[in-house]
Amino acid sequence: MTPAVDADLVILGGGLAGLTLAARLAREGSGRRIVVLEPRTAYQDDRSWCFWRPEQHDLSHLVSRSWKTWTFSDEMGVSIRHQVPGLTYQYIRGSDFYASAQADIAESAHVDLRLGLRAETVAAVPGGVRVETSAGSLLARQVIDSRPRAAQAMLYQSFVGLELEREHPFSFDPREVTLMGSLAADAEGLRFLYTLPLGPNRAIVEWTRFGTAPIARERLLSELDERLTGLGLADARRVRTEGGVLAMGLGRQTAPPIPGVLHAGNTGGALRAASGYGFLRIQRWAQLCTESLIAGRGALGHPAEPRVRRTFDRIFLQAVRAHPERTAEYFLALARGVAPAALVRFLSDGARPADYARIISSLPWTPFLAQVAAPAAFSPAPARPATTQTPTAETSVQR
Numbered sequence: 001m002t003p004a005v006d007a008d009l010v011i012l013g014g015g016l017a018g019l020t021l022a023a024r025l026a027r028e029g030s031g032r033r034i035v036v037l038e039p040r041t042a043y044q045d046d047r048s049w050c051f052w053r054p055e056q057h058d059l060s061h062l063v064s065r066s067w068k069t070w071t072f073s074d075e076m077g078v079s080i081r082h083q084v085p086g087l088t089y090q091y092i093r094g095s096d097f098y099a100s101a102q103a104d105i106a107e108s109a110h111v112d113l114r115l116g117l118r119a120e121t122v123a124a125v126p127g128g129v130r131v132e133t134s135a136g137s138l139l140a141r142q143v144i145d146s147r148p149r150a151a152q153a154m155l156y157q158s159f160v161g162l163e164l165e166r167e168h169p170f171s172f173d174p175r176e177v178t179l180m181g182s183l184a185a186d187a188e189g190l191r192f193l194y195t196l197p198l199g200p201n202r203a204i205v206e207w208t209r210f211g212t213a214p215i216a217r218e219r220l221l222s223e224l225d226e227r228l229t230g231l232g233l234a235d236a237r238r239v240r241t242e243g244g245v246l247a248m249g250l251g252r253q254t255a256p257p258i259p260g261v262l263h264a265g266n267t268g269g270a271l272r273a274a275s276g277y278g279f280l281r282i283q284r285w286a287q288l289c290t291e292s293l294i295a296g297r298g299a300l301g302h303p304a305e306p307r308v309r310r311t312f313d314r315i316f317l318q319a320v321r322a323h324p325e326r327t328a329e330y331f332l333a334l335a336r337g338v339a340p341a342a343l344v345r346f347l348s349d350g351a352r353p354a355d356y357a358r359i360i361s362s363l364p365w366t367p368f369l370a371q372v373a374a375p376a377a378f379s380p381a382p383a384r385p386a387t388t389q390t391p392t393a394e395t396s397v398q399r
């Protein structure tokens with residue numbers, strides 16, 4: 001006799017992907033029994049999620065800031081300003097997203113978010129998938145696994161950011177986001193500042209580096225400190241810290257797939273290889289997955305990357321790997337040579353053939369042509385999964 005399942009779907013990890021799906025299923029009332037397992041006992045303000053969208057959309061109630069202008073600049077301070085009529089760069093505070101998803105889940109009798117629980121081994125068994133947890137085991141019909149896992153990647157984007165506040169206004173314009181500021185590169189790779197002004201006296205300032213291996217948080221923090229001193233921000237109060245390592249261009253997984261288990265979120269292919277943006281892609285996946293579950297077809301993984309985009313991103317990342325010292329030049333060429341709307345479409349998965357043509361014609365051809373037929377090159381999987389450090393280590397709140 002087949003044993004009774006404890007849940008139709010168990011979601012491992014209540015981060016962005018797990019909570020987005022669970023909250024959507026809670027709102028849309030699939031009638032299925034869903035369990036989310038999350039080791040954190042409480043959520044903190046550990047992420048700043050940004051993306052380009054028109055002003056009104058289904059998550060606009062969570063957007064706490066939006067900007068009409070975003071800039072790119074080099075180390076000499078030469079700045080390129082971008083705007084797209086009808087689009088803004090929008091910011092959702094991590095804590096607002098978590099609170100909203102938790103409230104949706106709390107309304108549902110079918111969705112159960114279990115905090116303080118860690119998923120351990122997962123195995124296919126007769127009748128479903130057995131999940132061993134830090135507090136007993138569960139039998140599920142299907143499992144979605146969004147836990148970070150070590151994987152080969154073409155490049156790593158390592159970053160750390162501080163939310164800063166002070167009595168007197170900052171010198172930068174609160175109406176403009178610095179998307180890539182003080183862009184520079186050397187043999188190790190690209191580095192730049194990312195600044196989200198949250199008001200005249202409050203801002204998030206992040207320091208990012210691209211490289212073929214993850215970069216230690218302590219080193220990034222010390223480099224960010226130097227930049228803050230240079231910007232006259234050393235005296236600002238540090239409200240909180242955030243950061244992580246994003247794996248760009250994932251290699252094939254060596255672990256064999258487990259029947260009934262799908263991977264989602266960053267480690268399921270949610271991150272755009274060439275950019276590290278994942279928020280909107282996770283929203284789209286959660287919508288498709290919810291529709292499929294409600295239609296009785298079971299859960300879905302992330303859709304496969306269309307061939308043109310996959311190929312373009314591979315060539316781009318390979319050119320960056322082959323000539324890390326030229327990376328700042330590539331990004332500045334894109335900022336100067338591609339119309340803002342086309343660049344946003346490219347970063348947001350909506351590029352048209354003419355956008356690709358413009359992007360190609362603005363980049364130096366030789367280093368990119370050299371990579372067209374070259375096989376993809378990956379760095380070995382790091383000992384710790386990329387994507388994120390453990391949430392508690394990643395978020396330090398200083399008040």
Ligand SMILES: Cc1cc2nc3c(=O)[nH]c(=O)nc-3n(C[C@H](O)[C@H](O)[C@H](O)COP(=O)(O)OP(=O)(O)OC[C@H]3O[C@@H](n4cnc5c(N)ncnc54)[C@H](O)[C@@H]3O)c2cc1C
Nearest residue numbers: 013014015016017049050118119243244265266277278279
């Ligand atoms: C600081 C930061 C800022 C970012 N900003 C942006 C942005 O502005 N725009 C954008 O598009 N993308 C951004 N990203 C990229 C991407 O959107 C995020 O990484 C996003 O959180 C990915 O969602 P996820 O569910 O895959 O991973 P996570 O949100 O990290 O969720 C994974 C979950 O798994 C849980 N977990 C770990 N181990 C276990 C276990 N054993 N059992 C059960 N659960 C476990 C973790 O606690 C965590 O909650 C950012 C990433 C980071 C790190």
